[in-house]
Amino acid sequence: MLSAITISKETIEFRDSPEPILQPGHALVRVHNVTLCGTDLHIWEDDYPTELPLIQGHEFSGVVEALAPGDITEQGISIGHRVAVNPIIYCGECRPCLTGRYNVCQNVGCLGCYSDGALSELISIPLDKLCAVPDELPLDIAAMGEPASIAMQAVNRGRPEPGETALVLGSGPIGLLATLYLTELGVHVICADTEQHRLDLAVEFGATDTLLVTPGSEFPGTHQASRLNSLTGCYGPQLVIEATGVPSSLENAIRLVASAGRIVQVGISPRQATVSMKDIPYKELDIMGSRMSLNLIPDGLALLTRHPGQAQTLMTHRFDLKDLQQAYRLMQGRTEKIGKILIQMPAASSA
The missing domain is CATH 3.90.180.10 (Medium-chain alcohol dehydrogenases, catalytic domain)
Structure with a gap:
């Protein structure tokens, strides 16, 4: 062979x-x-x-x-x-x-x-x-059951509730699939990425708002911070899915998430992040990692089929x-x- x-x-x-x-x-x-x-x-x-x-x-x-x-x-x-x-x-x-x-x-x-x-x-x-593989799902699309399962594992780790607002950092395949699943669960999703074309896709996957990140510039900017405040009642998102693996993105997640909020780190990188030792206890945050999935590929196939x-x-x-x-x-x-x-x-x- x-x-x-x-x-x-x-x-x-x-x-x-x-x-x-x-x-x-x-x-x-x-x-x-x-x-x-x-x-x-x-x-x-x-x-x-x-x-x-x-x-x-x-x-x-x-x-x-x-x-x-x-x-x-x-x-x-x-x-x-x-x-x-x-x-x-x-x-x-x-x-x-x-x-x-x-x-x-x-x-x-x-x-x-x-x-x-x-x-x-x-x-x-x-x-x-x-x-x-479900009968109605093309076999080529079924190959994406595994990445869909990774996105679903990350979302499940975050314990989302209908009506909450989630911020998804990174609109690559995992971030997009997480957005799709969160939307199904009745969560309002804001997506942030450095590429406008990915944010355009995020809207197709259910995002209610998007934020374009300019590398090297402050995030969120003044206008973006105002939008975030408006969308979250000035409290910040209850859930953040970090799907980039960029250290500054985790730092942003800790800074932006609401008090008593949850952060799920699914992006992987060997680089080091500098995190606030004040925000985590002051906000009493839950910070969780997510890796692969607990046999969620059938669920991922079902998500793709829907x-x-x-x-x-x-x-x-x-x-x-x-x-x-x-x-x-x-x-x-x-x-x-x-x-x-x-x-x-x-x-x-x-x-």
């Missing part, structure tokens, strides 16, 4: 790899679609805590090609069914796992990030990680597997307006 292997920094090699052997309790999935995210770019740039060479790809969908005799899944998934996949690998024995928080397992892994993933024609997947227009809008670029290097160059260069990039595997091209 054909596999795309990141062998070293910014270097991909296409190899004819052995097909996986079918094991009891696993399914062989013919991969049709893989979407890329910032983590994939960092791995390709060899700027991520994982070892190369590696077959990348953790956001994907495909079709079940084989099951071991007698194997069945709780969802009734069988040969020929369309699936998305939960890529999280966890031990089941550490304290987080035993308390139901396996997404932050002390030994957590992820297909395509720490072990070989989906940029290969066939992959072996444990049955309990298969997620049935909003087909937004889902299609989010998928801005498509490449065949042979052009994977070009896709990473596009992400790296930031010369175009990019939402999600889809890699079409050979099975999708021939379907």
Whole structure:
């Protein structure tokens, strides 16, 4: 089978790899679609805590090609069914796992990030990680079930209530999907980003107001602060979702959130933030991290199914597997307006 292997920094090699052997309790999935995210770019740039060479790809969908005799899944998934996949690998024995928080397992892994993933024609997947794709959801869009689940995990961590106002910092794919979900929950959403075209998308995803951030300038500016006060009754948003990973953005979240408010940090960065040691206790803030999701991919697929227009809008670029290097160059260069990039595997091209 054909596999795309990141062998070293910014270097991909296409190899004819052995097909996986079918094991009891696993399914062989013919991969049709893989979407890329910032983590994939960092791995390709060899700027991520994982070892190369590696077959990348953790956001994907495909079709079940084989099951071991007698194997069945709780969802009734069988040969020929369309699936998305939960890529999280966890031990089941550490304290987080035993308390139901396996997404932050002390030994957590992820297909395509720490072990070989989906940029290969066939992959072996444990049955309990298969997620049935709704009949009305296109299989290419289903590859975004994983990022949708990340956005939903972040929102759920924030305990939103209908009628509240939330500020979403960053209108990339996670911020947009969080906006979509918050809007469904009856939350008024304000989105902030440095790119106007992303804020225009945020309105399509349900934002009631937007704030354009000018890099290097004070945020919010005088006019923006007045708008925020008007929209929040001068109290500030009750919930802030930080989806950029930029240190100053977390600092802004702490400064802008209402007293007794909640902040969810879902953007990831190795950089250091300078936070106020006064605002956190004075406001009695809840500051929470959010990583991957607690098996929310079926919920993410359902979210995408309910909003087909937004889902299609989010998928801005498509490449065949042979052009994977070009896709990473596009992400790296930031010369175009990019939402999600889809890699079409050979099975999708021939379907």
